[in-house]
Amino acid sequence: MANPETVFKKHDVNDDGKMSSKELETALKELDVTASPHLLKEIMAQYDKDKNGFLEFSEFKKVTADLKAIQAATVDDTYEIFKSFDKDGSGFIEQAELKDALAMMGIGNDENTIKAMMVAADTNRDGRVSIIEFAKIVGHGK
Known part of the structure; x- marks a missing residue:
């Protein structure tokens, strides 16, 4: 799986240190995860701990860690x-x-x-x- 920091920086297109759901969608595609609008909404709800409508890097890193754990399963x-x-x-x-x-x-x-x-x-x-x-x-x- 790609480096979370690299993916975050690449897809944080306005460079504000936050990832919108649209930015998250493209980042997930790079990680070979296709997310429906419903799934994107639920990922945002689950991982956006401060409930500001965006994922900061620490929140995005948790998403990628969970995805990596799923992919690592034998x-x-x-x-x-x-x-x-x-x-x-x-x-x-x-x-x-x-x-x-x-x-x-x-x-x-x-x-x-x-x-x-x-x-x-x-x-x-x-x-x-x-x-x-x-x-x-x-x-x-x-």
Whole structure:
């Protein structure tokens, strides 16, 4: 993954030391993360700790650290995480399971966050996330 400081400086186009959601969108693309408008909104809400509508470098650095941790997961880790989310053993992660898993991890799990995450992960739009879709999100799917 690219150096967070380099990416931040490159995409902070007005050089004000803050990243708007539009600047964040282009920065994430450089990091090979395509974020829907809903997901961008939720990332901003989750990481903008001072609630000023922008990400300062320290906040952006946390975003990139979390993305790096997700990408560093091995294939076995990915499968184990998937199984832990798939509480009913159906082979899919449904919205309620995602909500519960995020709550257990202490991550925001309001309806907008869940919807944004499902939109990002559920590529075939069947309302649930398969192991293949999950693996693509964490970088282990083709």
